[in-house]
Amino acid sequence: MNPAKLIQSLQALKMEGNPVTTVYLDISSSQKLRNADIVVNNMFKQKKDKTFYKNLSEEEKVSVEKDIENINKYLNNLLPEGLFSVMIVSSSQADVWKVIHLGFLVENMMVIQYQPYIRPLLQGISYERNYAIILVDQGKAKILANRLGKKEELWSVVNLLPEDANDRGFGGMEERKNERRREEAVARHYKNIVAQVEGFEKDYHFDWIILGGLRECIADFKNYLKPELKKKISAEIPIDPNLPMDKVFLLVDKEIPQCRASYEKELLDKFADEYYKNFKGVVGLQETEESLKQGQIDMLLIHDKFHTKGRICKQCQYTTIHGEKMCPNCGNPMILTVDLTDELIYLALDTGAKIEFISSEMGDFAPLCGFLRYSK
Ligand SMILES: [Zn+2]
Structure with missing residues (x-):
C-alpha cells in the first residue's frame, strides 16, 4: 500500500467518540517478538495510572481492556518473524482493528486517546x-x-543482445551492421526501462532516484529519461x-543521509521562496494552527524533534497549548493530549x-511551518 492510501485508510476509521488504543512495537528480533506481550502489559500498567485513563467511563475502560486483550492475543499467535515493527490500532467499542507492518524501527509506545496516534507512522x-x-x-x-522502509x-x-551475424566475406561492412544492431537493441532496452520507471513513478511518486550500474551505461541511459525524472536523480553509483x-x-x-538532506533542503528552499517572495507561507505554532483550521494549508512541515503537550476539546476539536480547562469555543471540558502535533x-x-x-x-521556520494555498 502506498503511504498516502495507508494514511487515508487510518483516517477513514470511524471511532465515533470511542477510546482508541494505538500500540507501536519494535519486534525486530525473535527475543523482542517473544517479549512483546510483556511490553504491552507494562505499558498498559503505566497508562492505568494516568489521569486520562482514570477519567474514562466504566464502559470505555472495558473497551480499552478488550483492546489490550486482543493485541496480546494477536502478538502471541499470528506474527511471523522477520518484521521490523508493527503498529496496531484497536477500539473494541467502535469495532475497529487494524495492523500495519512497518519496514522501519519504532520505539515501543502505547497511546490511548479518541483517535489513532499516527505521528510516529508519519514521521517514519x-x-x-x-x-x-x-x-x-x-544487458x-x-x-x-524502498517504500515504508520495505x-x-x-x-x-x-x-x-543480438549475436554477431556471419562476419565472413564482407569485412568492415558486416561489422558495422552488427554494431548498429547492437546499438538498436541497447536503445530499445533503455527505452523499455524508462517506460517501466515512468509507470512506477506514477503509482509511487519517488522522492528521489539513485542510478546504479556501469558508469558509461548510466551516462547513456540518463539521456533517455524525461527532465522531471532526471531532476529526481540524487546519486549515481557504480554497482553491478x-x-x-x-x-x-x-x-x-x-548515500541516503545525503539524499535525505538534499530532499529536505529543496523543500525548505522552496518554502523560503514562497514565504518571502510570494507570501504563501505561515510560520510558528499559532499561525500555522489557525491557517490549518481554515483549510488554507497545502503542505505542513514539522521538525521531527518537535513535541508539545496541550489540551483538546473532545466536542469541537478546539486545541490549545495554554492551560484552559474549558473550551472557549463550546464550553465543554478540554482533555490533555500527549502530543498536540497529532491534532495538527x-x-x-x-x-x-x-x-x-x-x-x-x-x-527561521522551526519548529513548524506551512505552505499556503493562496498568498496572504
Ligand atoms: Zn469545544
Whole structure:
C-alpha cells in the first residue's frame, strides 16, 4: 500500500467518540517478538495510572481492556518473524482493528486517546522516504524500491543482445551492421526501462532516484529519461546489476543521509521562496494552527524533534497549548493530549494538506511551518 492510501485508510476509521488504543512495537528480533506481550502489559500498567485513563467511563475502560486483550492475543499467535515493527490500532467499542507492518524501527509506545496516534507512522514515512534504485547495463536492468522502509525488487529484465551475424566475406561492412544492431537493441532496452520507471513513478511518486550500474551505461541511459525524472536523480553509483538486492541496499545506504538532506533542503528552499517572495507561507505554532483550521494549508512541515503537550476539546476539536480547562469555543471540558502535533496532523489530513517531517535544521521556520494555498 502506498503511504498516502495507508494514511487515508487510518483516517477513514470511524471511532465515533470511542477510546482508541494505538500500540507501536519494535519486534525486530525473535527475543523482542517473544517479549512483546510483556511490553504491552507494562505499558498498559503505566497508562492505568494516568489521569486520562482514570477519567474514562466504566464502559470505555472495558473497551480499552478488550483492546489490550486482543493485541496480546494477536502478538502471541499470528506474527511471523522477520518484521521490523508493527503498529496496531484497536477500539473494541467502535469495532475497529487494524495492523500495519512497518519496514522501519519504532520505539515501543502505547497511546490511548479518541483517535489513532499516527505521528510516529508519519514521521517514519517521512524519514524513510520513498525512493527507487535503477540499475542498468547494456544487458540487464533492475528497479528496486524502498517504500515504508520495505525493500523490494519491482522489476528486472535481461536484454538479449543480438549475436554477431556471419562476419565472413564482407569485412568492415558486416561489422558495422552488427554494431548498429547492437546499438538498436541497447536503445530499445533503455527505452523499455524508462517506460517501466515512468509507470512506477506514477503509482509511487519517488522522492528521489539513485542510478546504479556501469558508469558509461548510466551516462547513456540518463539521456533517455524525461527532465522531471532526471531532476529526481540524487546519486549515481557504480554497482553491478547482478548484485543481490540486500547487497545493493547496503552499498546505497551510505548515500541516503545525503539524499535525505538534499530532499529536505529543496523543500525548505522552496518554502523560503514562497514565504518571502510570494507570501504563501505561515510560520510558528499559532499561525500555522489557525491557517490549518481554515483549510488554507497545502503542505505542513514539522521538525521531527518537535513535541508539545496541550489540551483538546473532545466536542469541537478546539486545541490549545495554554492551560484552559474549558473550551472557549463550546464550553465543554478540554482533555490533555500527549502530543498536540497529532491534532495538527489530523487537522491537516482533514483539510487535504500533505505532511512532511523534517530532520534537518529548519532555521527561521522551526519548529513548524506551512505552505499556503493562496498568498496572504
Ligand atoms: Zn469545544
